[in-house]
Amino acid sequence: MRLEGKIAVITGGAMGNGLGITKVFLQNGADVIILDYADTLQDTIKELKKEYPKVTGYQVDIRQKEQVNQIAKDIQKNKGHIDILVNNAGVAKLSTFLEMSDEIRDYHFDINIKGTWNVTKAFLPLMLENHYGRIINLSSVTGPMVADPGEVAYATTKAALVGFTKALAREVVEHQITVNAIMPGYIMTPMVEKIAKETDEENPENVIKGIASGIPMNRLGTIEELGYLALFLASDESSYITGQGFVIDGGSTLPETKSVGV
Ligand SMILES: NC(=O)c1ccc[n+]([C@@H]2O[C@H](COP(=O)([O-])OP(=O)(O)OC[C@H]3O[C@@H](n4cnc5c(N)ncnc54)[C@H](O)[C@@H]3O)[C@@H](O)[C@H]2O)c1
Known part of the structure; x- marks a missing residue:
């Protein structure tokens, strides 16, 4: 039980990668609080509770700063602190650069960057008080390393999260809080x-x-495989690692050409 006694907040845990991370954290003994705007959130929690009673959640859009702040206050009152924050909630909508409306651009910027910003700002004080923390941001290989057509807005936000990870890691290092990024393919x-x-x-x-x-x-990749990488970064065992990005992509960024090879 690598996360026994730890309290984790995971955004976007109602499905996909966030659900994979939630399951692996619960299997490893953590209390998990999911923040997600999906209508299916309560069904997901009900299903998880059958096996893991230590899961709860709030239905919230992470763009709503005041609501996110209120939830952080609520959790502070009930639990006192948190140990782990996973900024996983994110969106992608493909469109070529010239065709992309400002609305679609802002949809990415508002959720992927500002949403992550809002949640981190609200929950970091709950780690500072405790002089312990693990913050994990879901970036991507898209942006920092590679890209396909239609991904300009998405790639911009995922590259921004690498800068966010490094700069925040430097600021909070003296409080025994680490900040790392996962870069999935x-x-x-x-x-x-x-x-x-x-x-x-x-x-x-x-x-x-x-x-x-x-x-x-x-x-x-599977959501569980992603969950295991998040588990390591959330655990005490990753204590000397901060400000880094970890690629998990089945080797997708490895090939140099399509024609050279024996
Ligand atoms: N799936 C991939 O191949 C892949 C690759 C690289 C990075 N990622 C990143 O992993 C993260 C999760 O992706 P996924 O594929 O699981 O996506 P998904 O769409 O399957 O799930 C995303 C979850 O986040 C929630 N969410 C989205 N916007 C929200 C908001 N404003 N407020 C609250 N909740 C919100 C959704 O309701 C959903 O439950 C994202 O940050 C994504 O960029 C995914």
Whole structure:
């Protein structure tokens, strides 16, 4: 039980990567509080509670700063502090740069950057008081390392989270709080299913096959595999690591060419 006695806040835990992280943290003994705006949040919690009673949640949009602050106050009153914050909630909507409306740009900036900012600002004081913390931000290989057409807004926000991770890590290091980023390649989640459907409404499974064929492991990652990386970064064992980004991508960023090789 690597997280026994630890209190974790996970944004976007109702599905996808956030749900994978939530499950792995619960399996390892943590109390998990999910912040998510999905209507399915309470159903997810009800299902998880059958096996893990230590899961709760708040239905909230992380763009709503005042509501996020109120939740942090509520948790401070009930629990006193938190140990782990996973900034996982994020969105992606593909559009070419010239066709992308300011609304779609801001949708990414407001959730992926400002939402992460709001949540971190609200919850960091609950770590400072305790002189302990693990903050994990979901960046991506998209932006800091690679990109496909249509991803300018998304990539911009995910690269921004690497800067956010490093700068915040430097500021809080003296309080025994570490801040690291996870940079996933393709993980099989509702976000990826939606992108596949938007790319080819008739045959979204062909889009998924196409993604898998570009990955040396020939498959997308699972939400549990992502959860295990988050578990390490959330645990006491990662105490000497801060300000870093960790790629988990089945080798998708490895190939140098498509034609050279024996
Ligand atoms: N799936 C991938 O291949 C992949 C790759 C790289 C990075 N990521 C990152 O992982 C994170 C999770 O992605 P996913 O694929 O699981 O997405 P998903 O769409 O499957 O799930 C995202 C969750 O976040 C919640 N959410 C979104 N906006 C929110 C908001 N404003 N307030 C509260 N909750 C909100 C959603 O309701 C949902 O439960 C994102 O930050 C994404 O950028 C995903």
